[in-house]
Amino acid sequence: xxxxKEVRVRFAPSPTGDLHVGNIRTALFDWAYARHTGGKFIFRxxxxxxxxxxxxxxxxxxxxxxxxxxxWDEGPEVGGPFGPYMQSQRLDIYAExxxxxxxxxxxxxxxxxxxxxxxxxxxxxxxxxxxxxxxxCRNLSPEELAAFLAEGRKPVVRMRMPDGHTTFTDxxxxxxxxxxxxxxxxxxxxxxxxxxxxxxxxxxxVMMKITHVLRGEDLLSSTPRQIRVYQAMxxxxxxxxxxxxxxxxxxxxxxxxxxxxxxxxxxxxxxAGYLPEAICNYLALLGWSPGDDRxxxxxxxxxxxxxxxxxxxxxxxxxxxxxxxxNGDKIRALDLEDFLARVLPFxxxxxxxxxxxxxxxxxxxALPLIQxxxxxxxxxxxxxxxxxxxDFVVDVDSAPKIADEQSQSVxxxxxxxxxxxxDWSHEAIEAALRATLIEGLGLKPxxxxxxxxIAITGSHISPPLFESMELLGRERxxxxxxxxxx
RNA sequence: GGCCCCGUCGUCUAGCGGCCUAGGACUCUGGCUUCUCAAGCCAGCUACGAGGGUUCGAAUCCCUUCGGGGCUACCA
Numbered sequence: 149x150x151x152x153k154e155v156r157v158r159f160a161p162s163p164t165g166d167l168h169v170g171n172i173r174t175a176l177f178d179w180a181y182a183r184h185t186g187g188k189f190i191f192r193x194x195x196x197x198x199x200x201x202x203x204x205x206x207x208x209x210x211x212x213x214x215x216x217x218x219x220w221d222e223g224p225e226v227g228g229p230f231g232p233y234m235q236s237q238r239l240d241i242y243a244e245x246x247x248x249x250x251x252x253x254x255x256x257x258x259x260x261x262x263x264x265x266x267x268x269x270x271x272x273x274x275x276x277x278x279x280x281x282x283x284x285c286r287n288l289s290p291e292e293l294a295a296f297l298a299e300g301r302k303p304v305v306r307m308r309m310p311d312g313h314t315t316f317t318d319x320x321x322x323x324x325x326x327x328x329x330x331x332x333x334x335x336x337x338x339x340x341x342x343x344x345x346x347x348x349x350x351x352x353x354v355m356m357k358i359t360h361v362l363r364g365e366d367l368l369s370s371t372p373r374q375i376r377v378y379q380a381m382x383x384x385x386x387x388x389x390x391x392x393x394x395x396x397x398x399x400x401x402x403x404x405x406x407x408x409x410x411x412x413x414x415x416x417x418x419x420a421g422y423l424p425e426a427i428c429n430y431l432a433l434l435g436w437s438p439g440d441d442r443x444x445x446x447x448x449x450x451x452x453x454x455x456x457x458x459x460x461x462x463x464x465x466x467x468x469x470x471x472x473x474x475n476g477d478k479i480r481a482l483d484l485e486d487f488l489a490r491v492l493p494f495x496x497x498x499x500x501x502x503x504x505x506x507x508x509x510x511x512x513x514a515l516p517l518i519q520x521x522x523x524x525x526x527x528x529x530x531x532x533x534x535x536x537x538x539d540f541v542v543d544v545d546s547a548p549k550i551a552d553e554q555s556q557s558v559x560x561x562x563x564x565x566x567x568x569x570x571d572w573s574h575e576a577i578e579a580a581l582r583a584t585l586i587e588g589l590g591l592k593p594x595x596x597x598x599x600x601x602i603a604i605t606g607s608h609i610s611p612p613l614f615e616s617m618e619l620l621g622r623e624r625x626x627x628x629x630x631x632x633x634x
Numbered sequence: 635g636g637c638c639c640c641g642u643c644g645u646c647u648a649g650c651g652g653c654c655u656a657g658g659a660c661u662c663u664g665g666c667u668u669c670u671c672a673a674g675c676c677a678g679c680u681a682c683g684a685g686g687g688u689u690c691g692a693a694u695c696c697c698u699u700c701g702g703g704g705c706u707a708c709c710a
Contacts (some may be wrong), residue, residue: 150686160710161692161710162709162710164709164710180657194710196709196710197709197710199642199709200709200710258708262708265707266707269706269707273635273636275635276635276636277635278635278636278637278706279635279636280706302708304708306708313637314660318639319638321638321639322652324636324638324639326636326637326664327637328636328706329637330636330638330706331637332706334707335708336708337708338708339708340708342708344707344709344710345709345710346709346710349710356689364710365640365704365705366637366703366705366710367704367705367710368638368639368704368705369637369638369639369704369705369706370705370710393639395639395640395703396640396703396704398703401644415688422646430646433646433647433659434646435646436647437646437647437648439648440658441647441648441657441658441659442658443646443647443658443660460640460647462639462640462641463639463640463641463702463703464645464646464647465644465645465646466645467644467645467646467661469645469661470645470646470659470661471660471661472658472660473659473661474659474660475671476672476685480673518672519673520672520673520674521671521672522672523672529635531671545697576636578669581669582669593668593669593700594668594669594670596669597669597670598669598670600669601669601670602670605670607670607671608670608671609671610670610671610674611670611671612669612670612671613670614669623657
């Protein structure tokens with residue numbers, strides 16, 4: 149156990165697409181652990197697979213982490229003493245180590261073709277033997293070697309797994325052991341000379357002095373290979389990083405989270421109006437808990453309370469309903485100016501406002517009315533749109549509801565009551581409508597105000613009616629009621 | 635198939651041998667409040683996968699079993 153060493157944790161995604169919920173949960177835990185221990189949070193991009201990782205995805209990953217407020221101490225853009233932090237810029241380092249392993253006899257060239265390997269694996273499966281590399285090229289005779297070279301074969305570099313087993317202590321799962329009979333010799337360098345994850349990840353973790361590897365449990369069974377590379381690099385067991393394999397975040401149907409069983413891309417949640425602090429709060433609760441019954445935690449509190457000991461070993465299902473509930477809570481907790489700032493990009497995006505002072509003033513007055521009525525920021529549009537539209541029309545679904553005789557007579561009565569009203573405050577409007585419709589016509593409030601609401605806001609769901617009318621103003625309110633009378 | 639990981643309400647979880655007739659949150663249901671929708675408040679439904687042990691005592695420890703997942707690549 150490294151005790152007085154500074155803790156260094158890395159988040160090292162391979163951006164083959166938009167960062168998804170699972171990536172971010174890992175990033176959050178990495179970040180929280182680093183912050184909790186007063187250590188460093190390192191962000192590294194694993195882009196050795198250049199077929200699948202693109203610059204756009206890398207840029208999006210940086211943006212997403214920043215948006216979530218997971219500030220990294222070392223990594224792309226900020227640099228650091230152990231850079232570069234993009235694996236594609238460290239190719240020479242991996243090549244050097246591979247050569248060293250070759251020289252030491254820890255690794256060897258393997259000339260087997262993909263087709264040959266596949267055929268042999270098939271045979272192993274058929275014979276019910278553990279599939280994996282059979283060690284054919286471990287000790288090639290000079291004649292065999294010469295024959296392969298004459299064929300012009302491009303060899304891969306393969307790590308030699310000695311007999312025995314690898315045992316390590318996972319901070320979350322306890323002692324885990326793998327028999328090397330089930331950990332075949334693995335490839336370090338491709339035929340074209342490019343490194344594989346297994347080589348790059350181990351080399352980088354050592355060279356970047358990573359002390360704790362918190363990552364997804366899908367990497368658990370690759371840990372013996374990673375440890376094998378440490379050994380070849382000359383590390384003693386005490387120098388290995390600690391491992392903690394985080395449980396998966398899964399979809400509702402217990403399958404890996406995917407497009408089919410819930411939205412995965414963090415970008416989607418951002419566009420839908422989820423707050424970064426809500427996402428962090430919710431994700432923190434997936435596989436971890438503070439221990440008491442507390443569920444409302446800020447990023448800072450997560451950092452303060454987070455310990456690996458409290459991380460679960462069992463997978464968690466992602467529940468959008470719960471995220472939504474937390475998001476609603478976080479929205480309600482926003483102060484007015486903050487709320488306005490968050491909501492404005494959505495109003496502009498949806499062409500509700502352009503951002504003039506006059507518009508902002510109205511929005512500012514409307515926000516307190518809707519703050520407890522929305523669960524995501526994007527919903528703000530449908531709630532306040534009626535205050536800004538030039539050519540107002542009632543929703544097609546709601547229009548028929550005010551076309552009947554009773555509704556029409558209510559609207560007419562309301563119009564009469566309001567036309568003579570001099571004070572256009574919501575109190576006065578309410579008093580006038582109550583006097584006329586409730587007391588005068590003996591209607592139930594629900595019936596009385598329902599029609600007016602539709603005429604004014606265009607929908608049967610809206611912010612409180614009288615405040616809405618006050619905000620809309622006398623002219624437009626009366627015009628809308630008139631327009632709805634056939 | 636083999637190796638490895640995992641198993642408390644529908645979901646996230648508390649629980650680390652007695653405080654558990656199993657607590658909280660989300661969801662759902664019913665009610666209150668109410669100008670709609672929300673929010674808020676109150677109430678309710680529902681769980682230790684199964685079977686064996688160990689123990690005075692087990693959700694908690696052990697074994698088996700069943701179920702779920704991961705890995706088994708010149709992906710990560």
